[in-house]
Amino acid sequence: MNFRRPPFFAATLALALAACDGERSGAAGEIVEIWAHAGQESERRVLREQVARFNALQSDMQSDLQVRLTLIPEGSYNAQLQAAAVAGDLPDLLEFDGPFLYTYVWQGRLRPLDALLPEGVQAGLLPSIIEQGTYHGRLWSVGTFDSGLGLYADRVQLDQAGIRIPDLESPWDATEFDDALERLAALDADGQVLDLKLNYAGEWYTYGLSPLIQSAGGDLIDRTDHLRAEGVLDGQSAVGAMRRIQSWIIKGRVDPNIDDAAFATRRVALALGGHWNYPRYSARLGDDLLLLPLPDLGQGPKTGQGSWCWTVTADSRYPQAAVDFLAFLLQPEQVLAMSEANGAVPATREAIARSPLYRPGGPLDLFVRQLEGGYALPRPATPAYPVITAEFQKAFDRVRGGAEVQSALHRAARVIDTEIKDNQGYPLIGRAREEALR
């Protein structure tokens, strides 16, 4: 039995500590408070260096502006942010995971960036960054990096099975992909040839697998006004795509990837994966590593996008100073430094051109072309996103376990629609409206 207190207490304690921390501000000059998630060691180091460099630059310019960084553990980051927002304790500049943006905008916590961030900086950003940060016609957040999703492949195994190597212009279609799986399976010891990163679970299901649904013409929610999931998430196209994924699993083509090494040990020939998988895969497979687009299930190949991004809070006392720091983070050297630390796609064209991995012809060039070319769909821009993703994850778990696809998706769609209705379709009211019109 469990003798520990539930983890709320830990979260509350951390919040209390964070709140105490905040009260020390305002000692001398302008202190811009920044919260970020404590990512990998390398990311934390780069961010700390960036803060130090920015502060040093300010001192050189005789400015008394200083930036103070607080790192918050990633696991409970969003829950802590929500609690701090309710308590009115948000900092000036805030980092959070992309698709949660819309909830914060609707709650009136954020301030639009488009009027604050220099036009030139905005113009240099990847379209996917702007797309994810836009809600109700205003730009609320920008990231210094984006994510890339693709299909990693083992060139040797594809050649042995005599499978054509696709690219973005001529991707595998559905039958070709199914056929490729069977041909690979015929040469494979256990018949498991595809890694869908099923071990990741959680947000990965939505991020990594909903592009397959979108490629088939379905989606998580109707994208025109984001008010309806029924008929879309449980529509013909979405159901068809999920049945296809389920058939791969049932036929035993998908490796459960429990050890997170299915592809790195060359146990499978194909692996759905993100930019973060590249360093390990390229170290193991070298020149045999291919990066391919996802299969085209009818409406062209689709992929995921979105990652951590920055936003200025509505109650910030120093919004311009916060944006100055953000503009500093978007300078090519800084974008490249962060991209080197976490391997993600640099968010600006200038940085991409100078990145050995992502420049045209570089090994990860495909990720950039996907983000630039409209292949990447942001996760739905609605405050209902947390419910959408939670329900989709549950539905996917059911489908994965062999449940009937139509009813699993229908159940998810109904819960999502009830949630939207309960929130009256998320009308732009109160502080959020004021901010959107600012």
Added chain:
Amino acid sequence: MSKPNTGRRLNDQTAAGWLLAAPAMLGLVLFILLPFLVALGMAFSNLRLGSPLPLEFVGIKQFQRIFADPDFLRALANNLLFAAMVVPLQTLLALGLALLLNQGLRGTVFFRTLFFMPVVFPMSLIAVVWVLIYAPGPNGMMNGFLDLITLGAWEPRDFLRDPLLAMPALMLLSVWQGAGFQMVILLAGLQQIPRDLYEAASLDGAGSWNRFRYVTLPQLRNPLIFVVMITTILSFRLFDQVQIMTRGGPNGATTTVMYEAVQAVFTRQQVARASAMTVVFFLLVLLVTWVQRRLARQEREVA
């Protein structure tokens, strides 16, 4: 004992009694009663964390919703199943271990420490270790062990993703983790039983089973009642294992009321819905505890 007598004695010491009870009472009111009343109030509203929409009184809608929600009903059923399996198993195991350790054999201290060790570790750590033990495929420890003892007849299973095995897998690890605590309490109870009772029973010709049945069990009744009650309450609070090992899956097979409530607040901001869940849950645990106490008390009167 007559009634008026009892009443007067209480009256004599009422002031001191209240004074002594005050710190504990204050804690109970502040941290148990007040939050419960707040939760009760919120359960009849549409409260959401941070929502700009006006707060509304929605009557019993939240309760209607959760009782129409198959996930919540599944969670309730899982909680009951878990308690119904774990409480007897864990109590029996704890009793067995306590009896073994009470034999006064060599190495008692060593084994007592060993059995108690899982209680000291945080559940999150234990859960992570057991994820590795339950690893699917022939290389997983549990699969390997079952393969060994069935002489190769065992087909490797993915325990935590198997709709039939996921819950028993959580039960097994929970029993293993919790039994040490109950064992220590029962061991203390065993050591309080006077030796002469056993001697007298032996002189009367009682065998070891009869000594256990007519001396040990009756003498151990109070610790046993305590152990059963506390195990029941704790088993209803099943959360950490679910959060870390299965996230309620596969297909709701291991979800619990606590897990559903935490999900409602922290992934969906539905404070009112989670409050309704916790209110139902509190009443359920209260009911179970009350029934147990009544049964235990009746036993005492009969005895």
